[in-house]
Amino acid sequence: MTTASPSAAALRTAATPYLFLAPALLVTLAVVLVPVAQTVWMSLHDYILYRPQNVPFIGLGNFTRLLKDEVFWISLWNSAWWIVLVVGLQFALGLGAALLLNQSFWWRGLARSLIIIPWALPSVIIGLTWTWMYDFNVGVLNDLVLRLGLVDKPVPWLAQPTTSFYAIVLALVWQGFPFFAVTILAGLQTIGQELYEAADIDGATRFQRLRLVILPSIADVIMTALLLRTIWVANSLDVILVMTGGGPGYATHTLPLYAFLKAYSGMEFGYGSALALVLTALLLVVVFAYVRRAAKDLGR
């Protein structure tokens, strides 16, 4: 039996971690990195799916076209407003829920479990359920607001531009607030009892306790959750796709949805790719902030 030379053994030891990583790297290379490179390539071409023989290079043509595209600007502003509203409301409701669920009462365990349910559901079902509840003719929401006397005739929630956007925002807030509730609750549980007691001794009001003791202690958790959720909400398009498909008109168009519709229904892969890249570039700031926070743990 021949023993390997010391340098060969050292080489093998050095190669070991890369061998362990190889399968994961290969698959991600094939299904993520190659497609992303292809998106960049397509964004520089006039690539239309049903015309595969004729794909002219047009440089930044797709991007200059986009600047003059009215729908792009509508989608961009919708996206911005959409992210602020959805993430803000999810956070507010999640924080409230977490603070309440951190109190002690006898059915707390049950409440904590039930509140998570919307998070577990697929977006198709979220879209379906809310579309059903918003139904103009026999929807339960119209029935409720009529009974409560808030309106005097049924509202076509999803069919009119003034309400459709906010109707979908509500569905998304419903879907996403449990994530905030659960993460913030996990953060609250790490606050030591002595901090509360110290605040009580100092005669802090409840609002002061929240602002000066609780919020600073969970600032890290809140920041991470906000960044993660912003990225997620900015990218998500499936609930809108199911509920309105972007309509009526362009009332519920967001940037990822517009990119997707251009590629999927319009078959304009080049233009759709350019839109997707613009979205990614805009998000990069948030992603960078999140990655820096998450990477703090890498050293350990």
Next chain:
Amino acid sequence: MIDRRSHLRRIVEVEIPVLLIVLFAIGPYAWMMITSIKPSAEISQWPVRYWPDQPTLQHYRDLLARTTFSGNMRDSFIVALGASALGLAVSIPAAYAFSRFSFAGRRLLMTQFLVINMFPIVLIIIPLFVLMRRFGLLDTHLGIVLGHSTFAIPFSIWMLTSYMNAIPRELDEAARIDGASRLQALRFVIMPVVMPGVVTTGIYIFVTSWNEYLFAMMLSGQSVRTVTVALQLFIGEFTVQWGLLTAGGTLIAIPVTILFLFVQKRLVSGLTSGAVKS
């Protein structure tokens, strides 16, 4: 007296608000289930009838007998199982490398897995469709599994690395001194300890894959179609047959709700590790 007052105060300040939030959380879900057991005549009744007069399972029977739904459930099951298996198989060794070795490019590679998890789906899905078509993987289980691995692999690597980091290094170092190879140390020392984390991660991938819609829609076709895609198609096909649709929704939702409730505690600790110091 004081006791009773503080009790009352807790009900007003805590329990009633919690009750309202819980009602908001489960209301739409419950409404879907209630609709699914109403006879069609009661579904289209106005003003709305809140509780079914004559509950029925007719919609479920129709759904399973008249549509492709049971086949779609099978497809979803295969895809979700495949996504979990593929995700775990390639992520366990990768997480082990990240957790136990120091090597050039470690930080960069870990960051890369984090960043690709944040990519917009639209950035990947269009070329992935072209790619799958070229390799003949459209409308196959493998194609959708590969599509889902775009989120399953990065997610699993991060979760598993954080679980493995929580295991003391002395454990596998002792095994190494006893003559175990790296693979043996992973298999016989690390794996048994990290198993709960592996199960949590696997279940989470299963749920996410089962729930996923966009990849499944782009990559599926006539022969392989997951439940979410099928349900969305039913909306067009069986217009306003809400009984059928909500029955389908209920059948899709129940298994993942149970699985999710089962893993949520450990999931949160994995997701927020670092941010939440336990």
